[in-house]
Structures are given as C-alpha cells and as structure tokens.
Amino acid sequence: MTQKTIIEKVLKILENHPLCGNCLGRLFGGLGRGLTNEERGKALKILALMEIHRRLIEDWENTRKKALKILENIGDLAKPLYQQYFLKELAPKTCSICGKRSLNNLIEKYAKESVEVLRTLDARTFIVGVKKGSNIEAREEEIIRKYDLKYYESIRNEIKREVGKKIQQLANIPVDFTKPDIVLLIDLENNKVDPIIMPLYVKGRYWKKGRMISQSIWILRNGKKKYLLSIEETLQEIAKILQGERAILHASGREDVDARMLGTGRPMIVEVVKPKRRRVSLKELEEAVNKVSPYVEVRLEGEAERKDVRLIKMEKAKTTKVYKALIIVDKELEENDLRKIEEFFKDKTILQQTPRRVLHRRPNVTRQKKVYSVKTRRITKNVFEALIRCEGGLYVKELVSGDQGRTKPSFSDILEASARCIELDVVSVQL
Numbered sequence: 507m508t509q510k511t512i513i514e515k516v517l518k519i520l521e522n523h524p525l526c527g528n529c530l531g532r533l534f535g536g537l538g539r540g541l542t543n544e545e546r547g548k549a550l551k552i553l554a555l556m557e558i559h560r561r562l563i564e565d566w567e568n569t570r571k572k573a574l575k576i577l578e579n580i581g582d583l584a585k586p587l588y589q590q591y592f593l594k595e596l597a598p599k600t601c602s603i604c605g606k607r608s609l610n611n612l613i614e615k616y617a618k619e620s621v622e623v624l625r626t627l628d629a630r631t632f633i634v635g636v637k638k639g640s641n642i643e644a645r646e647e648e649i650i651r652k653y654d655l656k657y658y659e660s661i662r663n664e665i666k667r668e669v670g671k672k673i674q675q676l677a678n679i680p681v682d683f684t685k686p687d688i689v690l691l692i693d694l695e696n697n698k699v700d701p702i703i704m705p706l707y708v709k710g711r712y713w714k715k716g717r718m719i720s721q722s723i724w725i726l727r728n729g730k731k732k733y734l735l736s737i738e739e740t741l742q743e744i745a746k747i748l749q750g751e752r753a754i755l756h757a758s759g760r761e762d763v764d765a766r767m768l769g770t771g772r773p774m775i776v777e778v779v780k781p782k783r784r785r786v787s788l789k790e791l792e793e794a795v796n797k798v799s800p801y802v803e804v805r806l807e808g809e810a811e812r813k814d815v816r817l818i819k820m821e822k823a824k825t826t827k828v829y830k831a832l833i834i835v836d837k838e839l840e841e842n843d844l845r846k847i848e849e850f851f852k853d854k855t856i857l858q859q860t861p862r863r864v865l866h867r868r869p870n871v872t873r874q875k876k877v878y879s880v881k882t883r884r885i886t887k888n889v890f891e892a893l894i895r896c897e898g899g900l901y902v903k904e905l906v907s908g909d910q911g912r913t914k915p916s917f918s919d920i921l922e923a924s925a926r927c928i929e930l931d932v933v934s935v936q937l
C-alpha cells in the first residue's frame with residue numbers, strides 16, 4: 507500500500523482508525539520543525555476535513571460512505587461538517603493508540619505523580635524512561651507497519667520528552683542525562699511511575715587509629731562478626747542520616763586488620779544505596795561517623811560519581827605508600843646491619859609470590875613491586891623500626907620475613923637472621 511502524499515496517507519489511516527491529535531501528529535513527528543505532535547495532528551485533521559469537504563461538494567454519491575467514517579474518526583473538529591452533511595450528532599470515539607486514557611491526560615498524570623515522587627525522595631535531578639512492551643506501544647507499531655510510515659516518533663519517546671518537560675515546569679527540577687538522582691520509569695501497562703533511586707557517592711579519607719579493625723564488615727559462617735569494629739560499619743551512620751538502605755565502602759587498597767592507617771589517611775568513596783535524603787551537609791555526616799569510635803576517623807571531601815569508584819580501584823596499583831614497621835630480629839643487631847638494610851633497599855625490585863597467609867583467597871602469582879627507600883631506627887638490641895616507602899600492593903610483612911623464600915630479597919636475607927614484623931602502620935597513601 508503506497509500513497510505518495512501525506513494527505514493520502516492520513517486519509518487512509520483515518521478511514522480505519524480514530525486517532526487523537528497527539529497520536530496522529532506523532533505518526534508524522536519527524537516532519538516539520540518547531541511543532542508539537544498535537545499541532546501536527548490538528549493541522550493534518552483540518553487538512554483532511556477540508557479535503558473531505560471538497561469531495562462531498564464535488565461528488566457526494568461516491569464520497570459519502572468513506573467521508574462518514576473519516577469524519578467520525580477525526581472527532582471533535584469534524585462536528586459541524588458532520589452535522590451539516592449527515593444530520594446527526596457526531597459521537598466521539600476513543601483513540602486507536604492511546605485509548606480511553608488520552609495521551610495528554612496521561613502526560614499530565616505521570617508528570618504530577620513524578621513531581622510528588624521527586625519531592626519525597628529529595629531529588630535534585632532526574633530522567634524519565636518508559637518501560638518497553640506495553641499494549642499501547644504494540645498498537646502504535648501495528649499502524650506504523652500497516653501504513654508503511656517512515657517519519658514517526660515513538661510514543662515512548664514522546665512520553666519521555668513531554669513528561670520531562672512538564673516536570674521541569676511544575677517543580678523546577680532539572681534533567682540530568684548522565685548522573686540523575688532518580689530514574690522515573692513509566693509503566694504504561696500498569697499505569698504508574700516506578701522510581702529507581704540512584705546511589706549517592708561521597709569521596710573522602712579514613713584513618714584507623716586502632717588495630718584489629720577490618721575495612722569491611724566481616725561476618726563469619728555462624729553469623730557473628732569476626733572483628734568488633736570495621737570502617738564500613740561506622741559509615742552506616744551516613745546511610746542512616748540519608749535514609750538509605752546501607753553504605754558500601756570503596757577504598758584505594760586496604761591495610762591488614764592488625765595494621766593502623768595513620769598519616770595521610772586512605773582515599774575512599776562511600777556509596778549510599780537508595781538514599782531518600784540528599785541535601786545534607788558533609789559536615790553533619792562526618793561528625794556522625796566520627797562519633798562512633800575513637801579509633802576511626804573520616805574526612806568527607808565532596809560528592810563523587812560512579813566512575814570515580816572505578817578510578818579509585820584502578821589507582822590502587824599505582825599508589826605510593828609509606829609504612830612504619832616495628833621489627834624483631836633473631837639476633838643482636840649491630841650498627842652495620844641497619845645501614846646495610848637502608849643501602850640495599852634503595853629502588854629495589856622485589857619478587858613476591860602471593861603470601862602463604864592469603865593463598866586461600868588469592869591466586870598464587872609472582873609479582874614485581876618496588877621498594878623506593880627504607881629508613882631505620884634501633885629500639886632495643888633486637889628490635890628496630892623501619893619507615894618503608896614502596897609501591898602500593900607490596901606485602902610489607904613478607905618483605906620483612908621473606909615468607910620462607912617466597913619474597914625475595916627480604917630483610918631476613920640481608921640480616922642473615924629471621925626478622926618478623928610485630929606492628930605495622932600505614933602512614934601515607936599517595937595517589
């Protein structure tokens with residue numbers, strides 16, 4: 507079925523389908539600029555009406571059957587002409603695509619519901635989506651196929667755009683296509699708006715001033731916590747204030763449970779899942795977290811984005827770290843021993859097989875990591891302190907002990923005696 511001009515197509519469609527202005531206009535939505543689909547639909551209906559009028563005047567006998575159907579399908583705009591030629595009241599029909607609900611009413615309804623939702627959820631930005639697979643969409647696709655239409659806009663697209671516009675008028679909340687607070691998913695089939703609450707990300711740093719504190723919450727098989735406190739638990743205060751489900755910690759690497767994190771603190775991003783509050787000052791969140799335990803402190807620096815989480819995880823490998831280690835040695839230390847350590851571990855490449863203590867959860871690989879410098883200080887005859895500046899990802903306890911030959915070279919190798927790290931602190935994490 508091919509019709510050359512728009513009017514031929516329009517008449518063919520209106521002969522078989524009653525359509526509201528919006529839906530008719532949308533079938534030709536790619537034509538003309540600066541028009542709404544409603545304006546397009548009205549223009550097409552007026553043109554169709556005029557063409558039918560001409561045919562009725564010129565050839566009543568051959569035109570009247572088709573004209574009756576087309577005028578009925580045009581609806582309100584055709585009332586006077588219909589009355590004049592067919593001597594009866596035109597009964598309005600429901601639109602073949604949007605049905606009884608009428609697109610304009612739907613857009614209005616979804617926009618109002620959306621504004622309500624956005625306010626309840628403290629949204630600063632949003633986008634609108636429309637679920638696929640509704641009956642309305644199927645009816646529209648059938649007409650597009652049947653009449654071989656090329657310049658249509660989809661109903662999902664029109665609803666997305668128009669509801670978005672209306673919300674901005676009603677509530678003055680801007681659209682954000684890349685990182686909206688809320689995705690408003692319109693469900694045409696069930697006639698409702700489903701909000702998807704996007705996470706809120708906050709970047710900052712944490713300090714761990716005590717030992718035996720894990721980074722994330724560590725739950726044992728019996729349901730009990732392995733450690734009394736974790737950094738992630740203290741961050742749940744943020745989730746509470748923002749009325750979210752929970753807070754997830756994304757950090758740039760992690761220290762051992764028995765190591766402290768001092769000095770510069772460790773960069774992190776806190777992800778709050780499904781927050782219902784967003785306009786809260788960082789100061790308030792920070793204070794709430796810092797009240798939980800004297801051993802954990804955080805500083806919040808600002809809002810972050812999803813992509814920052816990936817970045818902070820990637821940076822892990824590229825960080826430079828400074829550790830402070832307290833080391834006990836199986837012999838009496840001579841002045842020369844510590845000098846040897848400092849001289850030997852200047853820009854030294856270390857070959858490190860995955861330590862035995864983490865083999866149960868990490869693949870067994872050999873990696874190369876750099877030690878940039880070591881500074882030492884003797885404490886007693888067989889205990890010394892070392893400041894070790896090295897590449898992120900180096901296992902420092904094993905650098906000291908040698909891990910039965912799995913880390914080479916090690917402090918034990920150079921001292922020619924067994925050395926062991928008894929206390930470890932991270933004092934600097936530089937991105």
Ligand SMILES: [Zn+2]
Nearest residue numbers: 526529601604
């Ligand atoms: Zn319609």
